[in-house]
Amino acid sequence: MTIVDLTSMGEPQTDLKKELNARLTKLQDEISDFCFQCGKCTSGCEAHKLLELEPHKIVALLKRGLLNELVNSDIIWTCMSCMKCRERCPQRVAPVDILFGLKNMAVASGKEIPGKYTGMLQSILSMGLIQDIQQATTRTNKTVKRDELGLPPLSKPVDVTKFHAGIMKIAMDKV
Amino acid sequence: MTMKKKYAIFPGCLMPTEQYAYELSIREIIPLLGIEIVDLEGFSCCGEPMKSVNQFLTLYLSARNLAIAEKDNLDVFVPCAMCHLALSECQHVFENNPEMKKRINGLLAAENLTYTNKRQIVHTVDLLHDHIGLETIQQHVKKPLKGLKITAHYGCHLIRPSEIGRPVDSENPQKIEAILTAIGAEPTTCPQKLDCCGAPLLTNLPESALTKTGQKLQAIQEQGIHGMVDVCPWCHKMFDNRQTKAGETVAAKLAVPVLYLPQLIGLAFGLSPDALGLDLNLSPVEKLQQKEEA
Ligand code: SF4
Ligand code: SF4
Numbered sequence: 001m002t003i004v005d006l007t008s009m010g011e012p013q014t015d016l017k018k019e020l021n022a023r024l025t026k027l028q029d030e031i032s033d034f035c036f037q038c039g040k041c042t043s044g045c046e047a048h049k050l051l052e053l054e055p056h057k058i059v060a061l062l063k064r065g066l067l068n069e070l071v072n073s074d075i076i077w078t079c080m081s082c083m084k085c086r087e088r089c090p091q092r093v094a095p096v097d098i099l100f101g102l103k104n105m106a107v108a109s110g111k112e113i114p115g116k117y118t119g120m121l122q123s124i125l126s127m128g129l130i131q132d133i134q135q136a137t138t139r140t141n142k143t144v145k146r147d148e149l150g151l152p153p154l155s156k157p158v159d160v161t162k163f164h165a166g167i168m169k170i171a172m173d174k175v
Numbered sequence: 176m177t178m179k180k181k182y183a184i185f186p187g188c189l190m191p192t193e194q195y196a197y198e199l200s201i202r203e204i205i206p207l208l209g210i211e212i213v214d215l216e217g218f219s220c221c222g223e224p225m226k227s228v229n230q231f232l233t234l235y236l237s238a239r240n241l242a243i244a245e246k247d248n249l250d251v252f253v254p255c256a257m258c259h260l261a262l263s264e265c266q267h268v269f270e271n272n273p274e275m276k277k278r279i280n281g282l283l284a285a286e287n288l289t290y291t292n293k294r295q296i297v298h299t300v301d302l303l304h305d306h307i308g309l310e311t312i313q314q315h316v317k318k319p320l321k322g323l324k325i326t327a328h329y330g331c332h333l334i335r336p337s338e339i340g341r342p343v344d345s346e347n348p349q350k351i352e353a354i355l356t357a358i359g360a361e362p363t364t365c366p367q368k369l370d371c372c373g374a375p376l377l378t379n380l381p382e383s384a385l386t387k388t389g390q391k392l393q394a395i396q397e398q399g400i401h402g403m404v405d406v407c408p409w410c411h412k413m414f415d416n417r418q419t420k421a422g423e424t425v426a427a428k429l430a431v432p433v434l435y436l437p438q439l440i441g442l443a444f445g446l447s448p449d450a451l452g453l454d455l456n457l458s459p460v461e462k463l464q465q466k467e468e469a
Binding site for chain 1: 186188189191192193195198199202214215216217218219220224225226227228229230231232235236239282283285286331332335336337338345346369370371373375376378379380383386387452454455456457
């Protein structure tokens with residue numbers, strides 16, 4: 001499997017997209033009943049001051065059916081997933097989960113994924129973890145790795161082919 | 176003789192591939208406190224770093240890891256706050272969504288795995304505070320950290336969302352403070368206590384991530400707090416490893432000693448700084464040690 005299968009609009013993604021769409025539609029329906037635009041989510045939002053994310057507006061836009069606009073915007077990628085909005089919303093709307101849904105949708109639609117997500121995903125596919133053993137720098141500018149520190153071997157998937165098969169199914173199946 | 180309680184350690188990605196100080200200090204102090212740590216083969220990423228890309232993948236990976244621990248009938252000790260959230264959320268989904276549970280288990284069959292949702296999941300903070308207990312911790316203190324004003328950073332993923340059950344309170348967590356008192360330090364709170372470390376943005380907006388880190392550290396520095404403890408490899412990577420860079424984003428020269436909680440506990444236990452991986456902290460931890468000696 002290549003990264004394309006998991007992240008592009010290729011044939012296997014159709015079902016995943018459908019599922020995501022169902023999820024977002026459900027969120028859309030539910031929030032139109034519950035969110036009363038009090039703005040509490042935005043007042044505590046970690047990404048608000050720094051990056052102008054306004055979770056209550058994300059909810060309002062979704063409520064109005066501007067799904068495509070949201071999926072294609074950069075703002076959905078500024079969320080720090082601090083979950084304060086989910087914790088504090090008096091109506092249990094959870095803007096953070098809407099944002100995750102929107103980002104997933106962007107990926108499933110073949111939009112370019114920002115930053116290092118692709119690299120991390122590739123690493124998970126090839127060895128199970130987001131990165132392999134790194135050299136750490138000490139205060140005296142020496143470099144060390146885990147075995148030199150007497151730490152036990154790294155736990156990672158033993159049979160990578162089998163591990164792959166499982167993940168492959170997520171890309172292919174409806175999950 | 177009572178049997179030692181055993182936990183499978185779920186290391187995740189970041190701690191075992193670069194945040195060695197956390198792992199070293201955990202492996203020093205936890206067995207001393209009567210808990211046996213068991214290493215298992217075959218774990219993968221918890222899935223949380225992929226949540227923005229594909230939430231099903233996150234869920235699948237979390238369930239896969241829990242299933243591995245289940246094979247050995249062990250409860251799971253998860254030192255990373257992000258991993259802890261992912262695994263807890265998986266457990267929550269499995270409890271409330273039997274259909275999803277069935278589907279994920281169907282996929283896990285490819286690796287001959289299955290998860291029935293029976294594992295207990297603990298993090299460093301509740302393992303120390305609830306399961307080991309303050310009294311036991313206190314009994315091991317050889318060098319109480321008198322006069323050290325320390326502030327606690329819990330990390331967003333550890334405290335929220337309370338709806339799925341988190342090890343500490345979401346708005347006023349106090350367990351680290353209680354542990355700090357037990358080792359003789361002076362827990363010091365600050366208005367920025369619940370502020371995010373910035374790490375989740377490291378992936379796509381590194382500059383903003385560091386600004387977030389810098390802002391919090393600057394506030395702590397200005398309040399004359401002697402140091403900070405954290406309990407998540409992502410938070411620590413920001414506050415300790417990247418402190419100098421974070422300072423540049425807020426035009427401040429930052430010098431806040433940042434330690435993993437188990438490192439500070441280890442110092443109070445009289446363990447050697449080397450064994451606790453203190454050599455790997457890049458923030459000015461020597462400032463704390465000097466204070467301690469003074
Ligand atoms: S806090 Fe909840 S109800 Fe209030 S605006 Fe935000 S999402 Fe809507
Ligand atoms: S989870 Fe995202 S949207 Fe919600 S408060 Fe935090 S940064 Fe803002």
